Amino acid sequence: MWEQIRSNQIRSVVLTIGMGALLILIGYFLGLYFFDSAFAGLVIAILVWVILSLVGYFQGDSLLLTMSRAKKIKRDDHPRLYNVVEEMKIASGLEKMPNIYIIDDPALNAFATGRDPNRASVAITSGLLQKLNRDELQGVIAHEISHIKNRDVLLMAMCSILLGTIVLLAWYGSRFLIFGSMTGSRRSSSSGGGGQAQIIILVVSLVFMILAPIMAQLIYFAISRKREYLADASAALYTRYPEGLASALEKLGTSTGQLKSANKATAPMYIINPFRKKGMKASDLSSTHPPISERIRILRAMAGASFNDYEQAYHQVHRGGTGVIPAASLAAETVPIATIKLEGEASEPNEIQRARETSDVMWRLSNYNTITCDCGAKLRVPPKFKEPIIKCPHCGRTHQV
Amino acid sequence: MLAGIIIGIIVGVLLIIFLIIYNGLVRRRNQVKNAWAQIDVQLKRRYDLIPNLVETAKGYMKHERETLESVTKARNLAQQASSAGAGERAKAEGELSSVLSHLLAVVENYPDLKANQNFLALQEELASTENKISFSRQYYNDSVLRYNNQTQMFPSNIVASMTGFKASEFFEVTLAAEREAPKVSFSQ
Numbered sequence: 001m002w003e004q005i006r007s008n009q010i011r012s013v014v015l016t017i018g019m020g021a022l023l024i025l026i027g028y029f030l031g032l033y034f035f036d037s038a039f040a041g042l043v044i045a046i047l048v049w050v051i052l053s054l055v056g057y058f059q060g061d062s063l064l065l066t067m068s069r070a071k072k073i074k075r076d077d078h079p080r081l082y083n084v085v086e087e088m089k090i091a092s093g094l095e096k097m098p099n100i101y102i103i104d105d106p107a108l109n110a111f112a113t114g115r116d117p118n119r120a121s122v123a124i125t126s127g128l129l130q131k132l133n134r135d136e137l138q139g140v141i142a143h144e145i146s147h148i149k150n151r152d153v154l155l156m157a158m159c160s161i162l163l164g165t166i167v168l169l170a171w172y173g174s175r176f177l178i179f180g181s182m183t184g185s186r187r188s189s190s191s192g193g194g195g196q197a198q199i200i201i202l203v204v205s206l207v208f209m210i211l212a213p214i215m216a217q218l219i220y221f222a223i224s225r226k227r228e229y230l231a232d233a234s235a236a237l238y239t240r241y242p243e244g245l246a247s248a249l250e251k252l253g254t255s256t257g258q259l260k261s262a263n264k265a266t267a268p269m270y271i272i273n274p275f276r277k278k279g280m281k282a283s284d285l286s287s288t289h290p291p292i293s294e295r296i297r298i299l300r301a302m303a304g305a306s307f308n309d310y311e312q313a314y315h316q317v318h319r320g321g322t323g324v325i326p327a328a329s330l331a332a333e334t335v336p337i338a339t340i341k342l343e344g345e346a347s348e349p350n351e352i353q354r355a356r357e358t359s360d361v362m363w364r365l366s367n368y369n370t371i372t373c374d375c376g377a378k379l380r381v382p383p384k385f386k387e388p389i390i391k392c393p394h395c396g397r398t399h400q401v
Numbered sequence: 402m403l404a405g406i407i408i409g410i411i412v413g414v415l416l417i418i419f420l421i422i423y424n425g426l427v428r429r430r431n432q433v434k435n436a437w438a439q440i441d442v443q444l445k446r447r448y449d450l451i452p453n454l455v456e457t458a459k460g461y462m463k464h465e466r467e468t469l470e471s472v473t474k475a476r477n478l479a480q481q482a483s484s485a486g487a488g489e490r491a492k493a494e495g496e497l498s499s500v501l502s503h504l505l506a507v508v509e510n511y512p513d514l515k516a517n518q519n520f521l522a523l524q525e526e527l528a529s530t531e532n533k534i535s536f537s538r539q540y541y542n543d544s545v546l547r548y549n550n551q552t553q554m555f556p557s558n559i560v561a562s563m564t565g566f567k568a569s570e571f572f573e574v575t576l577a578a579e580r581e582a583p584k585v586s587f588s589q
Contacts, residue, residue: 079525079529080525083526083529083532086533088536090536090540091536091537091539092540093432
């Protein structure tokens with residue numbers, strides 16, 4: 001398990017260096033063209049990147065959680081969710097309990113964030129929380145916890161910042177380049193004989209400015225997709241029950257709602273792509289996530305719950321091609337899928353009960369006071385309500401606030 | 402002179418390799434200890450939950466005195482075995498797990514009890530604690546496997562035997578009943 005984390009880190013580092021090289025090339029061409037000095041361009045590019053990275057490193061998780069309007073919950077707010085997260089924390093051997101957030105959104109999605117395993121957070125939308133039964137919830141949370149455990153979260157955050165810097169510089173660079181050459185007001189070089197060379201640099205720079213963001217995005221997507229497969233495999237290993245995640249993904253796949261608070265840069269953080277379209281092809285290069293149907297098929301084809309089984313299932317679905325899990329971690333023997341489930345789960349709440357439960361939590365988190373009337377109606381008292389007594393609109397009984 | 406330098410370098414390299422392996426062994430052993438502590442926490446939590454559960458269920462389950470008593474008895478036995486080794490303890494805890502799952506199955510016949518909010522909360526806690534026990538056991542056994550592999554495989558076994566690292570015991574539940582229990586899914 002540790003070998004696979006390490007080997008994945010190496011692979012990701014190589015890809016990240018590729019992106020870094022793109023950034024440096026952009027800085028080089030920008031500098032060459034605007035300041036007649038490649039060095040100045042490099043300094044600007046790296047400065048922009050360092051500033052964005054520092055902000056991302058220290059503020060990234062709180063920014064992301066604030067942007068998605070996530071609300072932090074305590075154990076008593078939603079015992080079942082808290083317990084499931086704690087179970088997965090134990091199964092993965094994570095040392096510290098991650099913070100749990102709920103996003104008040106009917107769309108179905110979840111993500112993990114935090115720069116290291118000791119400072120991690122897991123967020124889930126209220127829609128997903130009420131849609132999933134316990135096994136499925138466990139699968140989703142296991143997937144998110146493995147992102148934390150495999151240290152994908154920081155890597156993906158840093159990669160998305162690198163990508164953002166490249167896109168930003170290329171966008172402004174190409175605009176200046178185009179308008180600069182049209183009006184002819186570009187700073188001319190000191191020597192007169194450089195006309196030919198200037199045009200060549202202009203063309204090369206322009207082509208590069210257009211290609212760099214696309215290339216960076218492809219690299220980014222490649223990193224992201226590998227990580228998704230690995231997180232699925234780890235989730236199966238932690239829960240010993242791949243069907244849980246498979247059936248959760250099935251529910252996620254049939255939903256059509258898009259998450260309001262997601263954007264392109266944060267997309268890879270989520271369990272499924274928040275901007276997905278239906279009928280995506282398996283070979284789609286421009287996606288942060290593998291197609292859901294494919295992930296489900298792999299999970300369902302697993303004969304056991306180990307990485308080895310995931311790898312075999314992956315090959316069954318794909319027929320050839322390179323695997324998703326590095327060979328070093330495949331030595332482990334087959335792990336059987338759990339068949340032991342407590343009878344206690346028989347009385348698990350159904351979807352309507354879960355929906356009520358979740359809406360109770362959301363009202364409470366918005367500081368609303370809930371009074372249950374004897375007639376069965378629930379009165380939601382807003383925090384600004386001043387009267388000492390409230391009357392039930394359904395049966396007319398009065399209640400103390 | 403040259404021979405002396407070469408021997409010195411070889412000894413230095415061997416010493417560094419020795420230290421790296423030794424530190425690796427210590428890390429693995431600590432991981433096993435931590436994992437064991439994790440199981441312990443969850444088992445203790447179960448001891449605390451059972452009396453509450455039995456107390457709440459008592460009023461509703463007049464005809465199940467035997468079941469309730471067997472749960473209490475198994476709990477006390479397991480608590481007594483908690484200072485024993487992993488093997489013996491696992492047996493007592495496995496026994497407790499199986500009487501508990503029997504109790505929770507019987508509860509299905511008592512709709513009044515199932516409607517009790519307090520009981521539902523306890524049941525969720527207990528079910529989750531059961532899960533946590535099996536997940537911490539799973540993690541413990543994985544850690545033990547990795548640690549034992551390292552104490553037995555070349556070249557780390559040399560360092561292990563020199564510095565007194567012994568293989569750890571697995572936490573196995575050998576109850577046939579638990580092994581054969583089918584997967585129950587009541588979704589929707």
